[in-house]
Amino acid sequence: MKKITIAIDGFSSCGKSTMAKALAKKLGYVYIDTGAMYRAVTLFALRHQLFNADGTVKEKELKTLMPDIHIRFQLDPSTGNPRTFLNGECVEKEIRGMEVSQHVSPIAAIPFVREALVAQQQTMGKEKGIVMDGRDIGTTVFPDAELKIFVTASAQVRAQRRYDELKAKGMPADFDDILKNVQERDYIDTHREVSPLKKADDAVELDNSKLTIAEQDQWLYKQYLSHLPV
Ligand SMILES: Nc1ncnc2c1ncn2[C@@H]1O[C@H](COP(=O)(O)OP(=O)(O)OP(=O)(O)O)[C@@H](O)[C@H]1O
Numbered sequence: 001m002k003k004i005t006i007a008i009d010g011f012s013s014c015g016k017s018t019m020a021k022a023l024a025k026k027l028g029y030v031y032i033d034t035g036a037m038y039r040a041v042t043l044f045a046l047r048h049q050l051f052n053a054d055g056t057v058k059e060k061e062l063k064t065l066m067p068d069i070h071i072r073f074q075l076d077p078s079t080g081n082p083r084t085f086l087n088g089e090c091v092e093k094e095i096r097g098m099e100v101s102q103h104v105s106p107i108a109a110i111p112f113v114r115e116a117l118v119a120q121q122q123t124m125g126k127e128k129g130i131v132m133d134g135r136d137i138g139t140t141v142f143p144d145a146e147l148k149i150f151v152t153a154s155a156q157v158r159a160q161r162r163y164d165e166l167k168a169k170g171m172p173a174d175f176d177d178i179l180k181n182v183q184e185r186d187y188i189d190t191h192r193e194v195s196p197l198k199k200a201d202d203a204v205e206l207d208n209s210k211l212t213i214a215e216q217d218q219w220l221y222k223q224y225l226s227h228l229p230v
């Protein structure tokens with residue numbers, strides 16, 4: 001079967017990676033969570049004190065240090081899911097916490113950061129057979145992807161899902177903080193100058209507010225089948 005490129009974009013915490021991961025497993029495709037890459041750069045910036053007190057980024061310093069940031073993914077043999085490595089260290093847990101979530105959008109708005117990460121993402125997908133999720137995959141990273149999905153759900157629903165997830169993992173979680181963070185990231189992501197979050201003209205939209213994970217997986221598989229080249 002001919003392999004294709006599948007781009008899944010949408011708002012924060014709406015279930016993109018859940019859907020993307022499941023489809024990639026089913027098809028035997030590579031799965032790439034591009035949000036994890038922006039989160040890893042953010043963790044690096046936090047560890048190197050590259051944020052000013054007002055939350056803005058010390059861009060000049062970060063630019064100098066960009067060549068020292070090496071991100072890769074490695075499958076966890078026990079779960080079959082990819083884990084994110086920053087300069088050889090597994091940072092999967094660290095990048096999912098609130099501190100990184102609260103600092104990631106300003107990092108992701110910086111043109112030289114996007115340029116570097118987009119180039120890596122394009123290299124990862126050049127053989128096709130990839131499901132990649134993020135904010136600009138269908139518009140910027142793979143504008144020629146055969147299948148593009150744009151996922152939405154209400155902010156309340158998304159915050160509740162993230163809250164439940166953090167609680168289940170035993171991580172600190174406050175619903176109001178999470179809702180505020182989801183709304184702030186949506187705002188910054190949709191209003192930044194470079195590659196703002198928006199639906200590609202040829203993307204198929206899914207509001208999964210009322211769908212179960214199984215239902216959205218089924219929906220996505222049907223989309224895949226109907227977008228296979230003839
Ligand atoms: N249809 C659904 N119903 C209920 N929970 C869901 C559904 N889809 C995903 N979830 C849960 O919502 C949470 C967020 O999902 P996920 O991490 O896939 O979102 P995301 O869009 O990739 O988020 P981010 O933008 O932060 O990368 C997870 O705990 C996931 O299990």
Ligand SMILES: Nc1ccn([C@@H]2O[C@H](COP(=O)(O)O)[C@@H](O)[C@H]2O)c(=O)n1
Pocket residue numbers: 012013034035036038039104105106108109133134135136137185189
């Ligand atoms: N292609 C992408 C992916 C992510 N971002 C930014 O990273 C943040 C974290 O992403 P999650 O998917 O893990 O929520 C997100 O809020 C965006 O600011 C991006 O810009 N482009």
